[in-house]
């Protein structure tokens with residue numbers, strides 16, 4: 295029986311399945327059904343060394359004031375550095391930037407060796423080839439269980455006309471070049487990004 299004729303039709307059987315067992319594997323797999331972009335968030339530590347990590351928890355928050363957020367795992371080696379940082383930059387990766395994404399998804403080490411970057415606000419590294427970049431002042435930090443949610447106020451941003459990298463189901467994906475938008479963003483309420 296059809297229960298939804300607004301967008302795609304959905305079989306009732308799909309909606310009424312048994313709830314999944316609450317283990318880390320199942321939970322992560324279900325969360326992976328929500329496609330995201332991929333970012334590298336960067337800052338400088340107290341000695342001035344560049345620090346960065348791959349993160350897909352980025353989200354837009356507010357237009358006025360301009361706020362964004364991402365969440366950092368408490369066990370990350372760079373956790374204390376980001377908690378103390380007064381500025382950070384979010385590099386939204388462009389299609390094909392898997393190598394740098396993987397490089398910054400490994401704990402510690404010299405992630406910046408032979409990587410080209412420029413210095414943004416507070417010296418936070420900005421990489422070439424991105425789809426967008428946001429330079430932020432730390433605005434607030436909230437408990438998020440085994441993560442902390444970091445909210446940044448965007449002081450400067452840049453955007454290029456190139457496809458973003460997509461992450462879903464634990465894999466990097468590319469948007470198909472002939473993908474057509476379903477509706478024009480101009481028709482939508484301003485609260486949608």
Ligand SMILES: Cc1cc2nc3c(=O)[nH]c(=O)nc-3n(C[C@H](O)[C@H](O)[C@H](O)COP(=O)(O)O)c2cc1C
Nearest residue numbers: 347348349350351366367370371372399400401402
């Ligand atoms: C696609 C992708 C997205 C990720 N998103 C996050 C995230 O949002 N927050 C986080 O804390 N770690 C995230 N990670 C894991 C970190 O990149 C990884 O733990 C990294 O080693 C942290 O660096 P550090 O230990 O040197 O601080 C992600 C990894 C990948 C591959």
